[in-house]
Amino acid sequence: MESERQMGRPFPRAVYQALTPSVRTVSLTETQRSDAAHEALIHPLSENSLTEVEESDAHTPNVQVDEKATREPRARRWNYLRSWWPEILCLGVVAAALLAISFTLSTHQNRPLPEWPxxxxxxxVVAVYVVVLKGAMLxxxxxxxxxxxWTWYRRSRxxxxxxxxxxxxxGPWGxxxxxxxxxxxxxxASVGAILIVVALAVDPVSQLLIRYHNCSIKLPAARSQASIPRRNTFSEMGLHIGAGLSTLTFEFQTAINAGLFNPVSVDISFACPTGNCTFDLYHTMAYCSKCTDLSSSLSTSWGLIRTEDExxxxxxxxxxxxxxxxxxxTSLPDGFLTTAEEEGLVEYLKFNATDRDYGITMIAANLTNLQQFGNCTTAAENKTWSCHGSGAAGCTLYPCIRSYTATVNExxxxxxxxxxSAEFGFDDSKIPSSNSVNVACLTPxxxxxxxxxxxxxxxxxEWIAYYGSGVLGNTTAVPSVFNASVPNITVPAECQYLIYEPxxxxxxxxxxxxxxxxxxxxxxRNYDYNTNGPxxxxxxCNLGRMSIDxxxxxxxxxxxxxxxxxxQSNSSDGHTLLNDDQAAPAPGHVWQTETCIEVRxxxxxxxxxxxxxxxxFLVAVIMETSHHQEADAWKSSALALLFHGLDPRTRDLQGAGMESMKEMETAAKGMRVRLRRGEGGLVFVNTN
Incomplete structure (x- = not known):
């Protein structure tokens, strides 16, 4: 239809039309319009009359066209796109704000709260970014x-x-x-209105992005240090009492008795400033134990035990x-035995200590008549030697190297x-000692x-029995143990663990x-116990409650x-033969409880x-309006409504005398208009 084609032609801006009396000249013949067209200028325009006017204008000669109408469509659209630069710039601001939010959250995720001015x-900070994002988006x-x-009124509305x-x-209500x-x-338009309403939830949702929780943060070593004692060597000695023999120090004897009578009191001192620390794998010279159940090797026989002289x-x-x-x-295969008289004493418990690694064999025999501490009905009672009638164990204490990890919590x-590890080699070339080397500590x-x-x-x-010199510092291996033609080797002292043989x-x-x-x-005699020894x-003995466990x-x-x-022994107390330069405590990591950020x-x-x-939405708006350029990019401009409001005749006939909002709203409900080009440019024309 010719009228639809007429809608596609360009027209000047409002201000240009307001300041310019006319943008085209009309010939004398153009003023001779048909009666119908003349009537349409006086009365409210109908759709048919508008069409007739357009057709009359289309065939009117000597019409001078504005220079803007002659531009190429591509250039015209480019100029139109330039009018949207504020919105395109805001779109960049929105994207930048979103990236700023993501960057801020990612850099502080699972980290303590920053101490900003x-x-x-x-x-x-995130709230500020959200305000910028929301404002630019709206x-x-x-x-x-x-x-x-403006595009909505291409048709009668x-x-x-x-x-x-x-x-x-x-706003959202509108x-x-x-x-x-x-x-x-x-x-x-519906999508845009929905976005305005939904944008109300941006602020509360943004508050859900961050959740605070307690976390542990590792402090740098320069700020705080943790330590736990360990040693590479043990060479403590007391008073000399014989060839190669000395007494144990009173402190060491006390430690042994504490393990026997009060094991709960065995504590390790440590340094942990915050009360929460961790220690990676560390090694120390130590002692270990092992017990073997020998009960199955016991044999019992009846006969003459001894001859009593009286x-x-x-x-x-x-x-x-x-x-x-x-x-x-009752005896073991090695000849160690206990006896129980037919009438009289029973060797309830007997010890025998060897002179190496403290191999102590114990036997409790002929206890069938001593079940006064239970009926042997529970699992715990059934494990006791008194329920079995006899029992034996071989136990050993021996030097070893213990490897630990540790945590300090509250x-x-x-x-x-x-x-x-009990991989020790013996060396007596200079100072007799049993030595072991940590392989992981060595250089390639x-x-x-x-x-x-x-x-x-x-x-x-992990460990090797080392047959090198026991001198601390940089120690030298003794290659003659294996290959005398190989030169001596230096093994770092921090890699060696040894116990002094004396x-x-x-x-x-x-x-x-x-x-x-x-x-x-x-x-x-009512189970009268008598101890023959320490x-x-x-x-x-534990009053009969003995078991391998x-x-x-x-x-x-x-x-x-x-x-x-x-x-924890002190190498400078005068009892240590060798000065252990490698007795430095094992370092640890100090953790401090902080309030951390969890990003959801x-x-x-x-x-x-x-x-x-x-x-x-913005791309759709630009594309929609660029193809239907009845109006320029007027957007929400109030000037556009002032210069391109109701055509004068419609306003004079139906809007005269209306001052209250109610009157204007009532008139607007009954009026249908359409954005058309009139004598003064684009105006809303009554189509009722």
Missing amino acids: YKVSVNS LIITEGLGQMK PLEELARFDSASR AIQLIWALQARHLI TIQNGSSFYDVSYPVYGST SKLQETLVST ETRQDLINVGYSITDTT TRMSLDYYMASFLNGSVTVNPD VQINRF SVSAIFSNISDSMTAYIR WGYLAFPIALVLLTMI
Whole structure:
């Protein structure tokens, strides 16, 4: 239709039309219009009359066309696109604000609250970015809605909808009214109105992005340090009492007794300023224990135990007599045995200590008649030797290297024993000692040198029995053990762990007397116990409640207490033969409880979706209006409504005398208008 084609032609801006009386000249013949066209200028225009006027104008000669109408469509659209630069710039601001939010959150995720000036928080910074994002986004949407009202009136529409478009660009309530009025008849405008309403949720949703929680932060070593004691060597000695023998110091004896009688008191001192620390794998010279159940190797026999000599008196005469004592003998294959008399004493518990590694064998035999502490009906009772009638165990205390990790939580230490090693080699070339080397501590060159002289080292080897000199500092290997033609090798002192051999021998001597003796009981005398030896052996007796588990636990407690003493002993107290330069405590990591930021990234999807929809909305608005350029990019301009409002005749006929809002709203409900080109340019023409 010719009238539709007429809509596609360009027209001047409002201000240009207001200041220019006419942009074209009309010939005399043009003034001779048809009656119908003349009537249309006087009365409200109908659709038919408007069409006739357009057709009359189309065939009127001598019409001078504005220079703007002759521009190429591509240049015209480019100029039109330039009028949207504020909205395009705002779109960049929206994207930048979204990136700023993401960057701020990612750089502080799972980190403590920053200490910024003026107590500015991450949440407040994000809130500022959200305000910028929301403001720029709403500017784009409101200007787009403002432009949509001009394209909406390409056809005849109720005049009141013009007010709804204007209200929608001013706030959520107007947007809701526009959504209800349009009923999705204008998709782009409906989407814009929905975005304005949904944008209300941007602020509360943004508050959900950040959640605060307590977390542990590792402090730098320069700020705070943690430590736990450990040692590479042990060479403590007391008073000299013989060739290669010395007494144990009183402190070491106390530590052994503490492990036997009061294992709960065995504590390790540590340094942890905040009360929360962690310690990576560390090694220390120590003592370990192992117990083996020998009960199955026991054998019992009946026969003559001993001969009892006695002097008796008959009147004034005295006679020496002997009589046999019969009973049972319970023994181990190595000949160590206990006896139980048929009438009289029973060797309830007997110890025998060897002179090396404190191999102590204990036997409790012939206890069938001593079940006074239970009926052997529970699992715990069934494990006791008294329920079995006999029992034996072989236990050993030996030097070892313990590897630990540790944590300190709320100032409570929890050590975890990772592994133990008893790979020791003996060297007496200078200072006799039992030595071990941590392979992981060695450099690749030293490791290869040790392999070359005959040490067996593989990828899985952790410790090797080292046959080098026991001198601390940089110690030199003794290659003659394997290959005398190989030059000497220097092994760093921090990689060596050793115990001084005289210290070990003194401990042997002490333990031989510490756990050597027996406990007897006389059933005929109400189970009267008698200890033949040191009082410490009564701890194992435990009034008959003995088992392999209880014995193993006691030896484990003793070794733990000895290890704690070794780790915390002072090498400068005058009792240490070798000055251990490698006794530095194991360093740890100090953790401090802070309030940290947890980013809940899922909530960021909401503003991202709004930004994408706003971008699509702006592109749709520009494309929609660039193809239908009845009006320029007037958007929400109030000047456009002033210069291109109702045509004068419609305003004079239907708007005269109306001053109240109610009158104007009533008139707008009954009036349908359309944006058309009239004598003064584009105006809203009554189409009723």
